[in-house]
Structure formats: structure tokens, C-alpha cells
Amino acid sequence: MFNKKLNNKMKTKVFLASIVLLLSNRSMAAEAATFDYGDFDTLYLKVMGVIISILILIIVGLLYLTLNALSRINNPELVKADEERTTVEKLFSLHSLKDEKKLLLDESFDGIVELDNPTPPWFNFMFYTSIVFAIVYGFWYHYSDNLGKLQLAEYEQQLTDAEVAKTAYLKKVGNSIDESNVKLMADAKDLTAGKELFTAKCAVCHREDGGGNVGPNLTDEYWLHGGQVSDVFKTIKYGVTGKGMIAWEKSLNGLQMAQLASYIKSIGGTNPPSPKAPQGTEMEEKSETAKTDSTAVATDSLATALK
């Protein structure tokens, strides 16, 4: 008995050791990898690694204990007649192992014999319940429109709910920026935010310095879709279908698009090296000075709300 326990302990140690080994391998792999893990990198990885390992250890441990515990069930002393079955045996409507001989069928297949146990009542119960569930499910979705919504109705509902929530939210945070009221921003804070967005979203096509690559040069005076800040805002917001400019309204908010448009206007005339050839019509630069007015205040409150 003692030996057995010792043996178990040893095995547990081997497990622990192998998991530690695995984790160290894992971090080596992470170092070797060249890709970007995003903002979550090391801390997230470590926390996750620990949690996953603990989870797995617990499962393996339980499995091990179960196998150990189950082996005791079979103790001949514990085998009782039908009348003296354990609660578990009664619960699962199992016959007593002692009475098994009565249930043996009189045929064997390559030495395999079968018992004439009935299908367990709880099994039948589970089966019937699932059938009832299936029938109710069918009725729920197909019998009446007032019960379950089929997918398109569900979709319409989603859109309506979202619209309501969005309107309520925008009402709460105050004014929102769109193409009708967007103003050129000159605040360093906004331009920095605009620059960050530009690097993250726009640089792959328009180049880090705005000189143009897949997308047009944004630093010259030529504009395909208008060069006023409201035009740039609109181009960002709705994109240009068919020409490859993405519509950003689904992933950027009004403030962000205004910051972006302002930043783009701010890099006009920077003359980056080897720019893309001019596209579109030339626009005379009108003096478009940023004014600090009520919108700017509203903008700030929106910015705070969005944080």
C-alpha cells in the first residue's frame, strides 16, 4: 500500500516536471517567433500559460484519481445482492454484479457474451426528452412568428436594437462629428492622435509619409475626391467603392475621422521623397484655419466619453 502511494507521488512529480519543461520550451518558441503578438504579449501569455497548465493539471489529476478510485469499486467484498445495491447503482438502475449470471444470454461470439439488461430508464428518459425538445424547437421557430424569430427577422431586430442603443448613446454624449460639421483641427493632441491612426490604418497603402503607394499621394495639391477637410472626411468615412478605398465608418468614430482628416491636411506640402505621381485635380489651398468654437468643446467631451 505504502509502495503504491510512493509510486503515485513519483508519477505526479514527473508530470509537474514535464509541464515546467513544456512551458520553458514555449517561451523559447515565443522568442524565436518573428511575428507581432499585439498588445497582449508577454504578461498575457504568461498568465494564460499558467491558467491553462493548471487547468490541464487538474483534469489529468482528476483522471488519475478517478482511475484509482474506480479500481476499488470492484472489491469483491463490496459486491452486494440486488436488494443491497449502493445508492449510485440504484440511481443508475444497475443490477448487482452478484446477480449478473441471471442476465447472461445463452449465446457467445468468439467468447463475447451479452447481458439481457433492459435499456436503462434514465437513458430512455433522456431520449424522449430530446425528442420532445426537437419537436418544440420546430414549433417554436416555424409555427408562429410571435415565438422564435427565424434568422432574417432576428437580424432585423438586431439592427433596430443597435440603432436605438446607438442613438441613445450619442444623445447622451452630446454632439457627434460628421461631414456637415467637421472642422479642421490644429490642436497638437488631435494631430498626434490623427498621426497614430494614420500609421495604423492608412500607411500600408498611402505610405508612412503620405507619399502614396497603392493609394494616392496625400501630400500634393491634387485630389481625386476633393481636398477640403469635409471632402477628406467623407472619403475616409464612406470610402470609394470600386477603387479600393475602404469605408472606415464601421471602425472609426467621427472624432477619429476628423483627427485623421486634419492630420492628412497637415502633411500637405511636405514633399516626401519619390512620391507617387499626382492624381486628380489641383486644388488651390484656401486658408482653412481652425477655430476654437463650441464644436471643439463638444469634440473634447466626445473624446472623453469614448475613452
Next chain:
Amino acid sequence: MQTEKFQYDNRIVRNFAIATMVFGIVGMLVGLLVAIQLYEPAANLGNQYTSFGRIRPLHTNAIIFAFVGNAIFMGVYYSLQRLCKSRMYSDVLSNIHFWGWQLIIVAAAITLPLGLTTSKEYAELEWPIDIAITLIWVVFGWNMFGTIIKRRERHMYVAIWFYIATFVTVAVLHIVNSFELPISLFKSYSFYAGVQDALVQWWYGHNAVAFFLTTPYLGMMYYYLPKAVDRPVYSYKLSILHFWTLIFLYIWAGPHHLLYTSLPDWAQSLGVAFSIMLIAPSWGGMINGLLTLRGAWDKVRDQPVLKFFAVGITAYGMATFEGPMLSLKNVNAIAHFTDWIVAHVHVGALGWNGFMTFGILYWLIPRIYQTKLHSTKLANFHFWIGTLGILFYAVPMYWSGFTQGLMWKEFTEAGQLKYEFLDTTKQILSLHVFRSIGGTLYLTGTIVMVYNIVKTMTAGKLVANEDAEAPALESNYAPTGHASYWHKALERKPMTFMVLSIVVVLIGGAVEMLPTFLIKSNIQTITSVKPYTPLELHGRDLYIREGCVGCHSQMIRPFRSETERYGEYSKAGEYVYDHPFLWGSKRTGPDLMREGGKYPNSWHYNHMIDPRTMSPGSIMPAYPFLAEQSMNVTNIKDKINAMRTLGVPYEKGYEERALQDLQAQAKTISDNLASEKIKIESDKELIAIIAYLQRLGTDIKLTNSAAN
């Protein structure tokens, strides 16, 4: 009563066992490689033959048809002979079966990396191989029924019922799903289009799981488990109930792979309802297995074979409970297209198929080699490292699937999508690293097993022909006692049994598929949807060749989170010219249903040459070779003709102008790229891919903008 002497054929069992081990290792190695590619694009090894899209089907096919397939034949050939008290019907057929099957596997291993694929999941092999599979499958069935008919055992044991159901259903599934029109030796178009193709494919795909990965293994469980544990099978009546309900209900559940798609609502609901009803019949097998172990759990602790069986059966029970849960609409809305599904199938494949196979190998090899297993210790090590492997695989994948599924759906308060697709990809990369560690552990265990088995084989000597004897069956027989039970009559009549199981299996498929084919209203036509131009069609074939569908869906479900991200949800009428359908089942990358016009040609060019220039952090393989390889347009005429035969309305005589149109369209694209300072000749494959991508989903986009 005359006792007859005969011999069991163990050599064929041994051969299948070796094939099982060899292809098990190969399949798992390829699996490990694709797993690493999912966080380290460099693991695509810089050439087209080992890029993810091409070798992911190699992994799935190797595991399903080579590893599990050979294991089934191993298990069936050993047990069937003993349950029928008869040698296999014909040694010639046995050998044709064995070598034919291995040749098919080799053909698959060559054609898939070459990009010769139909793109339909688990049915990727092209038409000549499909025909070969059919022929070899018939050989298997012929050999099996020959053996059953000349049996010396009055009744067919439950294992044989499952073998019969496996044989007939896989035959039906394979033939119906492989209806395709060849246009050259290794290229064909699916006979079905769009929604219908999807329905047929997932009727096949789901039931390939049922009748290739489940029923034969249940049959084997009914033989090897009671043999190994030396206990009576728990309940004969439960066997009958769960066998018939399982095969009847399973076949209906296919549409649960297509929830929230353009498949008609009624078909989706049938799929869900029948999936729920499947819980009990599936669990019938698990209950009968686990309760057979009752009274022998002490043996489970000591014998690795039983440990593998116990965990295998438990994994089966878990996977078959999870399956119906995943088919509930609200769960499916999160889980579909994510790693959750990958976790689910691997609990089944690694736990149920893998562990049952290992248990059978450990039990069977020492017996046919008349020796003891080389090392019980190593087998125990295999069990524990395999179990750890499954957990290290499954837990991170569940986590990853759940994380990504929720991130896709998350909105900001201002009503905008919170994450871009790439954000969600980066978030789960580390979990993919864990998954590959799990896979490595599991593979390590398998290698240890192969070593152990080879040592066992070399220590013993194969009893190629094992002596046995049994009395022949008497012709006049009157059932008495237990044998007069109603089901026993069926067990005496293999042919009736076979016909009955076909009928039971066909009902579900017929009810779901026929209306979709016959009733027009199920797929509404959209007038603005036009056939692909020859260049787009060629691009589509390249998209198929590169296995893009393995990572990119073309199915926008009607969820706000998807229509905001990808555009208008998909309509059944948009797919009417899609032979085959390319809806996909996993979104490792974003949906491409409405990719057309989203980016300029130059973006696509740069992105295909090196995805990370346009999407920093992307894990997509690079496709520079597409810019170097010229299109092979010699059979464009045949393609147009084939499509017309399948019902695509190209006008009469169009095939003559097709090449001209193709070249003209290619020229516009290369000119457009030239204006962006990108030099590429118009006959390169990349041009065709760009043409196809720019077309995707635009038929409806154009109508909408025209309406505006």
C-alpha cells in the same frame, strides 16, 4: 455435426496495422506542420507545395482515410473473421483491398500538394481517385459480405451490424457527393451548385464523421472492449436501440454545419432538431461501453489497453454531447468559423479514433505475434503523454475559439465594430503555439507506440494463418429461447439487414435534399447575378487549387457584426453559378464574399506577393509564385462548355470567344497595375486571382449602388 478446420488470415491484419502506424505518423506530422504555419508563416517553407491551403487537406485526408481508414480495416479484418468463424472470403480480394487503398493514399499524397483538388472538405480528391475509391470500397464490401455469408456463426454480432451500416452508407455518401463533371484528367466541376452543393457536401461531411469515424469504431468497440476486459457486454437491447436510432438520426443532422447561411430555414431547423435527438443514441454506445467495464475497473488501472479504451469512449461521449450543443443556434453563432470547431473534431479524432486505435494495436499485435507486449511501461507513458497532448491541444483551442468568436461580435457603445479582423487573429496566435505543443506531445506518444509495437513484432513471430475450427451451420434451423427474439431473425439475414439499413439511412437524406433540388422557391434567383467571365473562372480555379477556402469563407451570415464588417449578408441566389460552392467552414482570415472592389488591384498584388506588407501581422502564406507562373488557358473552352452543361447560361458559341475575352480582361488589369508602377505580364496567374477577387460579391453591390 461435422467440425470444420480453417485458418484465420492474420497477415492482412498485420499489413493494415503497419499501414495504420505509418500513415498515423505521417498524418500527425503534417498536422503539426500546418499547426505551426498558423502562427509562423515561414513554416510554409517558401514553396507552393507545402503552403497551408494545399497541405491542410493532406493532413485531414491522411488522418481520416489513411490512419483511421487503415485502422478500420485492421480492426474489421481481425474481428470479422472471428465473429463469423470463417477466413476472409477471398485472399485475393483482401490483397486488392489493401494495396488498392494504399495506392489511393499515395495518389492523394501526390495530388493534394500539387493543388489538384475539388475543394470539397474530406472529399478533395479528384475524379479518377474518386472512382478508384468506389472500386476499392466495393472490393471491401464484397469481401466482407462474402465472409458474412459463409459464416459458421448463426447470428451476426452487434459489431457486424455497425460494419454493414458503415459499408453501405459510406458508399452512398461518397457516390452522391462525388458527382462531378470532368474537364481534364485531374480537374472537374461539382455537379451541384451553391446552396445545393453546400447541402450535399455537409450531408456528406457530417456523415463521413458518422459512418467513417464513428460507426466502424463502435463496431470495433463492441468486439475489442469485451475481449480485452473479459466482461459481458452490458445490454443487448441497448445495442439494438442505439444502433438503429443512431443510423436513422445521424443522416439528418448535416445542415447544422450550415446554420445562419443561405440554406432554407426549414432545412436548418431539421438539422438542429435531429442533432439534439442524436444525443441519446450516441450515448447509448458510450453507456454500453463504460458499463461493460463495470466490475473490472481494477483491470483498467493496470492495463494500458483498457485505459486507452476508457478515455477513448469518454472522449466519444464528450464529443457527441458537444456536437448537439454546437448545433443550437445561439451557440453556433459564436462557435462556427472559429477554433472551437477545430477543438471539437480533435477531441473526437485524437480521443476517440486515436485512443481506440492505439488500444486495439496494443491488444492485437501481441496476439497475432504470439508474444507479450514489449513494454507495458512505455504503453503507460504513451497513454499519459497522449492524454496530456489532447488536453494541451483542446483547451487552448476552446479558449481561442471562444475569444475570437466573441471579439468578432463586439461593438463599441457608439455602435462600431470594436476590433478589426487582424486584431482578433493576433489575439489568438499564442494559443496556436500551445496547440502545436499539444500536437507534439500526442505525436511523441505515437512514435513511442510505434517503437513499442515494432519491438513486439521483432520479438515474436507472425502467425500468418491461425488455425481454428467450428462446426458448419445446419440448414434446417428452428430458433428457440433467446434466438426467437424478434431482432434475432434479422441477425440471421445479412442481405435483409443491409437493405433495411440502406432504407433507414436514405430517408433523412432524401427528405432534406429532394425539396432543395425540386422546389424552385428554395433558391430565389437574382437577375443581376451573372456567370463568371473566363478570366474570373480561371482565377476561381486557382483559388480552389491554392485551398484559399481552407481559411476564407464566402458566406456572410445575417448578423449585424458580419454585415457591418463584410457587407450585405449572402443570398442563396448569388451562388447559382458556383460549381463547387466555396462557403468554407473556418475563418482563419476574413470572409471574402464581398471582397470585390474593396481594395485596388495593386493592393491585392502586393498582398499576394507578401501579405505582411499590406496587413502587418497577418499569418497568410505568401504567394509570389503566382506572379511568376503563366496561366494554363488551354482548356478554357472545355471549362465554358462544362459549365454550360451544368446549367450556367453562357451563350451559344461563347467558348470560341472565351480566350479572347480572358486575354482582354487580363490586359486591363495588368495595364492598371502598370499605371501603379507594378510590372507584371498579363498572362500570369496572379492576374486571374485578382480578377476573381475583384468580382466577388459585386453582382449585388452594383445593383445597390445603381439603385442609389
